[in-house]
Amino acid sequence: MAGVVVCTTFAVTALGVEQNSFWGGASSSGGAESLWGTAGWLAAVVAGGAAARVAIKRWAPNSNELLLGIVGLLIGIGWVFVARVDARLASEQAVAVLLGFAAIVGSLAAARRLDWFLSRPGACGLIAAALLAVGSFSGGADVSAGAYEPPRQWLDLGTLLSVQPYGLAKIVAVVAACGLTATAPRWLGPRLTPHRHAAGASAAAVGAWALLIIGADLASSVIIFAAAWLPLWLDGDDLVGSDVPTMPRSTRARALNGVLVTYAIGVGVLVTVYDRLSAQAHYWLNPWIDAEGAAVVDAAFAISAGGISGVGPGLGAPQHLPEAHSEFIFAVIAEELGILGGAALLAAFILLVGIGAGIAQRAHRTHRLLATAATSIIGLQALFTVAGVLRLLPHTVGALPFVAYGPLAMVGNCMAVGLLLAISDASDAPHGEPQQLPLSSP
Known part of the structure; x- marks a missing residue:
């Protein structure tokens, strides 16, 4: 069904571009001929999704099928509009989509040793730090005459490929934080072991502060911290095992809220005294400063031109x-x-986040923590990206998950989906831990 919707959207969009070109309208995709010429890459995208579904049915038969359907629909629609904006990017985005589907299947295979990855948070943390450093060194900000240009953490790998390391770094950092929480009893003292839940959140806060200072990327900083902190605060069960001392939920909530307050105060201070962030806040509050060419203002005019039903696929002016x-x-x-x-x-x-929350609710121990974190990082990315475009929040570096162009971001988000599918399969498998009995059972 997702393939049918995507192919129909592509055909209608190509016809709209053709009509727009006929009437003399400008089109950044290079004309209808170039858009129709990308149909072969569309076939590759659909074939890749079908192959991923077959692999999932083979290796994760008890996973939630609706999750892959929604992700496939978002990926397909995203590819259509990326190709519509610039047909030269159709091949790059198609390769990114195929890599994303491969990442889903690879995550299913790697999830068989999920506990092995969680037991090595240091290695995951180093990988995440390296990716964040590469993204920060390749970015920059321009503050002049009161205007602000959001930093672009894109790493150019030649004239034909640019990647955004932050997209992959987010999921790796969250895996490291979850692993740190799971392995904390091994190296914490007996008096600190009950407070192990704050270990992952504290490490994520340190990484988020570093990202905020070096990269000036407020959204990515908040996403990494919230995706590591929120699951710990929401979960009410012990995440490691009965052999580890526990503490009351109220005590744990106070410890985690202390980490949250500390992080929030630090962000507030940095936004006040750090020019690269204060300019970003001023630009959010008053986007009409040097409004000519301002990205958020142009986006507001584009959305306003669409109205309720839109100008039609292929008939806009991207x-x-x-x-x-x-x-x-x-x-x-x-x-x-x-x-x-x-x-x-x-x-x-919203439906994707709801499905992920349901998977996390049925998961066990540390897997519940990881499932909640993977769901949070996808949902928060979508929230910050859309809210930034609508000027409900400051617009910072961010791409809509599965929809926007970005090879590494696609791979990272698909890794999160693969983890959710693996956890869903393990939780609902007949040979897994006992599930809740039906109401009719004694």
Whole structure:
């Protein structure tokens, strides 16, 4: 069904681009001929999704099928609009999609040794730190005459490929934080062991502060911290085992809230005294400063032009938006499909987060922590990206998961989906731990 919807959207969009070109409208995709010429890459995307579904049915037969359907639909729609914005990116995005589907299947295979990965948080932490460092060194910010240009943490690998290391670093950092919480009883003293839940959140807070100072990326910093902190605060069961001392939920909540307050105060101080962040806050509060070419203002005009039902697929003007293929892909979709299309996209993300929360609720011990973290990181990325485009929150570096252009971001988010599918399969398997009996059973 997802393949049918994606192929139909592609055909309608290509016809719209053709009509737009016929009437003399500008099109950043290079004309209808170039968009129709990407149909072969569309076939590769659909085939990759079908192959991933076969592999999942083979190796994770008890996983939630609806999760892959929603992700496949988002990936397909995203590829169509990336190709519509710039047909030259169709091949790159198709390769990223195929790598993403491969990452889902690879995560299923790696999840068989999930506890082995969680037992080595140091290695995961070093990998995440390296990715964050690469992204920070390749980015930059420009503050002049009161205007602010968001930092672009894109690493150029030649003229044909650019990647954003932050997209993959987020999921690796969250895995490291979850592993640190699981392995904390091995190296903490007996008096500190009951407070092990704050270990992962504290490590994530330190990494988030470093990302905030070096990269000036407020959204990624908050996402990494929240994705590591939120599961610990929500979960009420012991995450390691009955042989480890526990503490009351109220005591643990106070410890975690202390980490949250400390992080929030640090962010507030940095936003006040750090020019790269204070300019970002001022630009959010008053986007009309040097409004000519301002990205958020252009996005607002594009969404307004779309109205309720949109101007029609392929009939918009994404060439007026900077980074339309990545950071402002939601504005492109809202212009051509209208508020209804944007709302449908948000509904898909809400459903995805709900499915992930259900998987986490049925998981056991540390797997519950990891499932909640993987769900949180996808949902928070979508929230911050859309809210930044709509100016509900400051616009920072961010790409809509599964939809926007970004090879490493696609791979990282698909790794999170693969972990969710693996945890879902393990939780619902007949040979797993006893599940809740039906109401009719004694």
